[in-house]
Amino acid sequence: MNNARQFSKMFVSHLKITLREKQAWFWGIFFPIILMVLFMLIFSGSSDSSFSAEVAIVEENPNAVSQALLQQISQIPALEVKSGEPVSQEQADHWVKEKDVTAAIVLPNAEDVHTLQLIVNKEQEQGVSTQAIFGILDKLVQQANLAAAGAAPTYELQFEAVSSGNENLKYEDFLLTGMIALAIAQGGLFGMVDMVEMRRKGLLKRLRMTPAKMSLFGLSDMTMRMIFGLVQIIVLSLIGVLAFGATLHLHLPSLILVFLVGALSFNAMGYLFSSFSKTTEAYMGMANIASFLMMFLSGVFFPVETMPEWLQPVAVFLPLTYFVDNLRESMVYATGLGSASLWSGLGILALWGAATFLLGSWLYKAKSIAAAR
Numbered sequence: 001m002n003n004a005r006q007f008s009k010m011f012v013s014h015l016k017i018t019l020r021e022k023q024a025w026f027w028g029i030f031f032p033i034i035l036m037v038l039f040m041l042i043f044s045g046s047s048d049s050s051f052s053a054e055v056a057i058v059e060e061n062p063n064a065v066s067q068a069l070l071q072q073i074s075q076i077p078a079l080e081v082k083s084g085e086p087v088s089q090e091q092a093d094h095w096v097k098e099k100d101v102t103a104a105i106v107l108p109n110a111e112d113v114h115t116l117q118l119i120v121n122k123e124q125e126q127g128v129s130t131q132a133i134f135g136i137l138d139k140l141v142q143q144a145n146l147a148a149a150g151a152a153p154t155y156e157l158q159f160e161a162v163s164s165g166n167e168n169l170k171y172e173d174f175l176l177t178g179m180i181a182l183a184i185a186q187g188g189l190f191g192m193v194d195m196v197e198m199r200r201k202g203l204l205k206r207l208r209m210t211p212a213k214m215s216l217f218g219l220s221d222m223t224m225r226m227i228f229g230l231v232q233i234i235v236l237s238l239i240g241v242l243a244f245g246a247t248l249h250l251h252l253p254s255l256i257l258v259f260l261v262g263a264l265s266f267n268a269m270g271y272l273f274s275s276f277s278k279t280t281e282a283y284m285g286m287a288n289i290a291s292f293l294m295m296f297l298s299g300v301f302f303p304v305e306t307m308p309e310w311l312q313p314v315a316v317f318l319p320l321t322y323f324v325d326n327l328r329e330s331m332v333y334a335t336g337l338g339s340a341s342l343w344s345g346l347g348i349l350a351l352w353g354a355a356t357f358l359l360g361s362w363l364y365k366a367k368s369i370a371a372a373r
Contacts, residue, residue, distance in 0.1 A: 010220035027186045029231070035179060036176065036236065052079075056081070056091070056096070058092045058107060059107045063109070065113075066109070072140060099123075102129045105118060106119065116137060170246070172246040172247075174303075176246045177331045184229045184323075185262070185294065185319075187229055187232060188265070188270045190270065191267065192271055192274040196277050196282075229259065254335055255330040258346065276363055294318050300324055319349055322345035323345075
């Protein structure tokens, strides 16, 4: 049998094994889709609508100061006053405890009282809505202080966001590229489970006793996994763009290079796990630990810079961090091959891939895999 025919037979064999492996399909395709849809629905579903919150107003002793503040609060579009009028302190406390309102605002009960009290539920103290209401009221108090002092505002704050990529960068673009990187990484980490089964059943030993070339066996497996990775990119991109309006700015040479280096590196990690796993359960446990550790620490869902400072060095060590960054560069920022950061990330990924592959190969030989059964 010539090499081409031998390669095609082995490729079809690997393809059938992968198609029959439900765990590889789940972790490689369906799990990233489920995560991406959930995160996009949670964090981007209301991105086009303005912030609003329902509050209770307490005005137990109406006076000139409380009336002036009540009028200004009623004119803030983001704050909706529950029942449309002030209520008692007891009623407001009840609504806050039952989470019927985001907060209660207690107006001064006398003209010589200069305190505006904000009451929130303890469970929502650090929530985004609570912080937003606090910011709105803080600005209102500052303006009132200036008015009381007879001073007019001199400075104003203008807000503008800039990006090294396209100016319309959205969270959907950020999350989509992160999920694609995660899917390819998981495809490599979980995809070698069939190697454990082949070794356990003695198939590798029997294969080595045949005229089949092991180099073609590995090449056909690698080719099949590359095609599987392309399917992941296409499926996730279509869902992100068509269902959630994500925008991609591709640089194909960079994307192809990042994809090849990343996919090979994570396949090498899966190869390493398979080298010392005696059962599929042990392999899946190891792959799960690695996958979940990198999933939440590598900037897939949120920028690494938002994590606690003491945790950020861990992200710098993980290979998925560089794969996510480089994939984002090539799919969102259209970064070309002349970027130094792109090549440094590729270099670290390649080091991870080479180290894990060499260690896995050594373990396979040291444990005399072919003689396992």
